[in-house]
Amino acid sequence: MENVDNWQTKISVQQKQKIMSLVETFNKPCPRYTSYPTAKQFIPLEGSEEQIEESELYAELDGNLKTVSLYLHIPFCQQLCYYCGCHKFITQNKEKGQTYLNYLIKEIEQRAPSLPAEVQVTDIHLGGGTPTFLSDEQLQSLANALKANFNISDKCEWAIELDPRTVDSTRINNIIDIGFNRFSLGIQDFNDKTQIAINRQQSYQSIESLILAIRQRQAATTNFSINFDLVYGLPHQNQQTFMQTLENVVSLNPDRIAMFNYAHMPSMFPSQAKIKQADLPNAQLKVAILIDAINYLEMNGYRQVGLDHFVKADDNLYLAQQNETLIRNFQGYADSDTQVMLGFGVSAISDYSVAMLQNDKHLKSYYQAIDQKQTAFVKALFRSNDDKQRESLIHHLLCHLTLPIQQIPLSDYVEEWVQLKVFERQGLVKIEADKIQVSQIGQIFIRNIAQVFDSYNKLSHVKGFSNAI
Ligand SMILES: C[S@@+](CC[C@H](N)C(=O)[O-])C[C@H]1O[C@@H](n2cnc3c(N)ncnc32)[C@H](O)[C@@H]1O
Ligand code: SF4
Secondary structure (H helix, E strand, O other): OOOHHHOOOOOOHHHHHHHHHHHHHHOOEOOOOOOOOOHHHOEEOOHHHHOOOHHHHHHOOOOOOOEEEEEEEEOEEOOOOOOOOOOOEEOOOOHHHHHHHHHHHHHHHHHHHHOOOOOEEEEEEEEEOOHHHOOHHHHHHHHHHHHHHOEEEEEEEEEEEEOHHHOOHHHHHHHHHHOOOEEEEEEEOOOHHHHHHOOOOOOHHHHHHHHHHHHHHHHHOOOOEEEEEEEEOOOOOOHHHHHHHHHHHHHHOOOEEEEEEOOOOOOOOHHHHHOOHHHOOOHHHHHHHHHHHHHHHHHOOEEEEOOOEEEEOOOHHHHHHHOOOOEEEOOEEEOOOOOOEEEEOOOOEEEOOOEEEEEOOOHHHHHHHHHOOOOOEEEEEEOOHHHHHHHHHHHHHHHHOEEEHHHOOOOOOHHHHHHHHHHHHHOOEEEOOOEEEEOHHHHHOHHHHHHOOOOOOOHHHOOOOOEOO
8 A cells, every 4th residue: 555645635744743743632522513502501301391382493483494304213223333322222123113113103293283384394314223223114104104294395305324234235226216315324444353343244245235236226317325434433443444444435436425533432332331442543543544534535536524524526515515505413514405403203303493402312201202292302402692603603613614703703702712813823723804714734623623612611621522533
């Protein structure tokens, strides 16, 4: 393999040295800001408050609500991946899937009528857990329930997270027949030693055959999109092993790549304790892996979008970043024209712009709430005006790597300006006449830069989040 440092790269050798010298300073707990305020700030709803009327939340939007996204959480997986930080239950019992589906459909039927009939659904996302824990027939009945209860746009994007170990080309064809056109495959890493250490073994050949099945159908029908999820910072990874993974990834030519920073928090996710600390790459090595990955993917036709996404130059996400219409949401980044997302199923979060509400995480109490024809909301956050302003700043930074100066008046953001000047001296941002521009070096530390505007999780004393690096 060639030495990456010899390439004409996006991040130069000098920039890399500077980044390395800042790693220890910024390797602190820091949110990923898929929402602001973060889910940690949600407040438990007590007693009667739990019965929040969604129609009242829609009314707050003053008739400006034209489109919504839907998120459906399928919480079951057959096997535990040790690194996993998602909300899931490990089971082999497929009957649990049918019981859950019945309740999920009931929740849809109970909540959908309060959404004004003219509001269209433009994005549907099935996530988990493992959506393909459900059989094709079960997925079909879920799709039927969505179509029967919502006004779904003809151009709607139907996305599904696919655990490659649970599907074959026959299933792929069935899933396409149901109407899915966005496929997100959990790849994580192709290296055998890493796969064993995370308890998730899947071969290159098995992924290749799934891609072929999707691409064959794509030739005959509409424009599909394939996303790969990768994770850097996993056990036994180093620059060489991860570069081999990336070579495999590029040879399979996905349209999008989400390259997540491994969030290691065994106190919150006990299965992560099965991963030995000594096998994990340290912060310096993680950043070296990340820089190599950015340079390699950029040289192979991908463009970095925001924090952790890489897409082709003609992809809607990249165009949205260029046009400043990109949004950040619980699924990461999107080019959707709506911030309103309705979440269904255990632990799912609904974002109504004025407020965010989270469903019960436990199956039993979720089922009880649905049986009693109640919503399953147990936590909420009503955004104040200050929350809205800070959310707009944080998401503008994470999406577009700039901030218009007029949005951060000195009188309202004294402490923030002091910190921004420190970042400027460190080479993370450039303060220009009309805007703050995040530098190439700053992009690596973009979570830390965004954190300056977080009034709940100040830089100095934040706990309960994964490290920024
Ligand atoms: C909610 S999971 C569901 C995907 C599907 N169950 C699968 O594994 O193929 C979505 C993605 O989150 C990422 N992920 C899970 N745990 C993580 C962690 N602790 N740190 C960073 N990323 C993680 C993985 O890349 C995974 O594919
Ligand atoms: S990574 Fe995916 S398959 Fe593995 S335990 Fe988590 S949700 Fe389940």
